[in-house]
Amino acid sequence: MEIQATPLGRTVNGAPSYNIAMITDFFYPQPGGVELHVYHLSQKLMDLGHSVVVITHAYKSRTGVRYLTNGLKVYYVPFLIFYRETSFPSVFSCFPILRNIFIREQIDIIHGHGCYSSIGLEAIVHASAMDIKTVFTDHSLFGFADVASVLGNKTLAFSLSDVGHVICVSHTCKENTTLRARIHPSNVSVIPNAVIAKDFAPAPDSCAVAANTSQADAHDSITIVVISRLYQNKGADLLTAIIPTICESNPKIKFLIAGDGPKFIDLEQMREKYALQERVQLVGRIRHEEVRSVMIQGQIFFHPSLTEAFGTVLVEAASCGLLVVSAKVGGIPEVLPEHMSVFADETSEPAMVDAVTKAIQIVTEDRNYTANFHLEVKTMYSWMDVARRTENVYHLVTAADAAKDRSEEPNRRTLKRILKFYYQSATLGGKLYALCAVVDMFVYFFLELFLPRHQIDVARKWPVHRKGDDEVDG
Template sequence: MVSDFFFPQPGGVESHIYQLSTKLMDRGHKVIIITHSYEDRTGVRYLTNGLKVYYVPFMVLYRSATFPSVFSFFPVFRNIVLREKIDIVHGHASLSSLCHEAILHARTMGLRTVFTDHSLFGFADAASIMTNKLLKFTLSDVDHVICVSHTCKENTVLRASLDPLMVSVIPNAVVAENFKPPSNSNPAPAEVSRGHAFSQPAPPARQLGPHDTITIVVISRLFYNKGTDLLTAAIPRILENHPNTRFIIAGSGPKAIDLEQMIEQNVLQDRVEMLGPIRHEEVRDVMVRGHIYLHPSLTEAFGTVIVEAASCGLYVVCTQVGGIPEVLPSHMTVFAKPEEEDLVAATGKAIAALRANKVRTELFHEQVKSMYSWTNVALRTERVYNGISGAISDAEFYGYDASLNAANWSATRGRSGVQSFALIDRLKRYYGCGIWAGKLFCLCVIIDYLIFLCLEILFPRDKIDTCRDWPRKTLNEEKEPGVR
């Protein structure tokens, strides 16, 4: 697994990589993670069940993404891959430089590759155009792509000009046991962390009266695309319309200053609590203090945090954008357009429903638990690995007879459905990426191949020590559920 985004930084991509890796290890696979260093965390670290993480010391450019050096990562990457005897390289996130470089180098080394897209991007602004061109470069020579929602799949297919058969949809999941609602008879105890952040006990699960205080929770990175501007405009109006309500906001980012200024200007210090950044293991303790979870994102491929909120027994108010409508059933959510007026109205509707006791939030946890499972995600991802490596037939993997479409597949693939490693075939795929971009991409691939040949001569494979595998537990496969 390769990505710029991993623990100790909190987030949906980070959690996805960790949970998927541990479940694949439970099924008997060897998994390592490559990411960049975080402050004093450099080198090799071991996590649960011997999950090994390589924190490579590369310079971070923006929002935890490393500087795109293209070729300087190759010697380190090759050394790690040979030491660990890696067969498949799985990259995550469109904005991860390490991910794109790892897929390029892995194909040059003759390794199978998979890419998982966790985000949605537009087609008009300069940043999206450049990101889409970079994605087209990387995915021109990838074996398979995974998206976390059907909306994400449509977006990725258009951005990278992919054959839809090469893209699978495997959603995120949640560890429901880590996001339990407070017990009705035994409310969650008070937590103390960084001063006042968790100084209040979680509210017990009970019916709300007309004058009881309703707490609205927001846990998000405070960036523009997460709807922080929308949240800043909506909070004063929500609090004005509903006197017995308050907000708890957790997260950090450049838009935090706007929220703080809004609180000062409207004198809302007693009704809006800013917690700042919190660790992932503290998310549940914050969520169970509330009744409603507000998610004002402007773009979202999946939105794992709203699944976690529902699992904690919160009624979810969210914007109807991206893949969010696919995540939870309608009785758990109130949808709003990504507009101030509609968000205020949707929040008011949720508050009224809770006060009238029309929503059975105490049932949400068991329902979410039955819908989402990381074990199921691992099984479906394992099937992708089997498909790209030829362990299962094309008819079984792609769900159709590949020979019927041989003209489109066999030109650049050794076997229908499996990418060819031949340099000439790779150059053909890259050359079709654009009049000028195609030539530049071909040049990058040729340089990468020459660097690979130099590394093979200067640092022969037989001179690189291989790592001993960590002794780890595995699950009894007879007890594992089948793939849906």
């Protein structure tokens, strides 16, 4: 897909340049896959000559405007936190401050992240009223049967009814999102996550020794590493159930578990019940920069998650030279080649135990089995590649917007889209969505009337230049 130009008129080294707002509830200092994705993608987009700001909710004392590496500006807005670090879904109350930021930063493209992020979805809805181009990235899989899924899917369908383009991190995620949000597949692209391979280099044999083991014991035993948030959907219950079985069948197996969550207490109780204090080490929550130091202490990485759209931690583990064990759920089978993984056919205790046992046998028979994993991962994933593909999506939505009839005022054009959506929908929910969108237009009208944009100071931009291929690395 080749896009020829952009109507914005700003270029850096001859290439189009955009002012981009990454909006999500999930960002630093909280660790996680979405947080890493937003940070690294923003950094690489800045290397490509774009101006990027991140908008998220405040984290305790971290409020206001902060600057991160390379001049990445972050707005920590004091929104009310609702559940698991997501802001309260207020629909209209966040519009005034978001509009203020969009005008201050002269935003061209709003890029929301995460279907669980209230602020990200609301920003996309408000962008329609302001006639700002939008892109949304879905990082998760969601169900269809329970009440929470039904309500979440209805909200997603409303929020993305007028989105410019959608990005999913795997083909499984794309299928899931198109069904949940009722989006045509042609309006959805697949762009995977990535890792900085040099930050996850395997350690020399002399360093791959756990702190509480001797050199001889380390080469004789096998350590299984688990790094995960300890929640039910991440397979924490399954992990608690299979550890005693695996430890009983093989006395040379040890577990190193990093992560925190409501299921942490269950792991502690399991360890006490089966007297596995010397074989199961619980290190709790760790920072992302500590992930490698934990991974290189093991030979196998176990990922018991019940659902996963991509699983960046699997790529990190393989880059560190670990054999990955997981179930064939979500987009996980798309992440790594078959020789780097051992899959269980289902997320049941017997199937997972069999998969771990098979991985133990592989590593025991050949200690150098994973020796080339790092070099292979280095050629497969690159954040610069992710950024360039995302940039192509920005070109696409910009070119599509340029093709629209410019003879009409933006507000009238937006209202026509709203009315079209209203008449095409035969459900009560669709009419409610259209009503919300019309109200949003009136809110925007009154904001423009009582707080005109010429009274809002325009922020000075951090100097950017588009780096060449020889200046950037994956």
